[in-house]
Amino acid sequence: MVGIPTRGIDLAKKLEKELFNKTSRKVGKGIIDPTFNRDDQIRVGTRLIKATDIPTPIEKQDNLLIDDVIYTGRTSCYGCFTFMAKTPKNNVISDGR
DSSP: OEEOTTHHHHHHHHHHHHHHHHHOOOOOOEEOOOGGGOSOHHHHOOOOOOOOBOOSOOTTSOOOEEOSOOSSSHHHHHHHHHHHHTSOTTOOOOOOO
């Protein structure tokens, strides 16, 4: 489970806790910040960048990208681009829309 700053990180923590309470399984979590991959930085501005931190291996696993708001899908889209840059080229990314 990978949270997108800022509030996607908090949401990932809450989801991790709920999943553990319901399944007793520990889910690895991390952070990925797609800010530098956005093409609309002039319009939305920038903020202090969070370091990408994915402490568990992501290869050959299901990975969940968490964001708190999906309006146009731009942040999630850029999160996927950033995530793909960190994964092997043969991974499949599915679009949830």
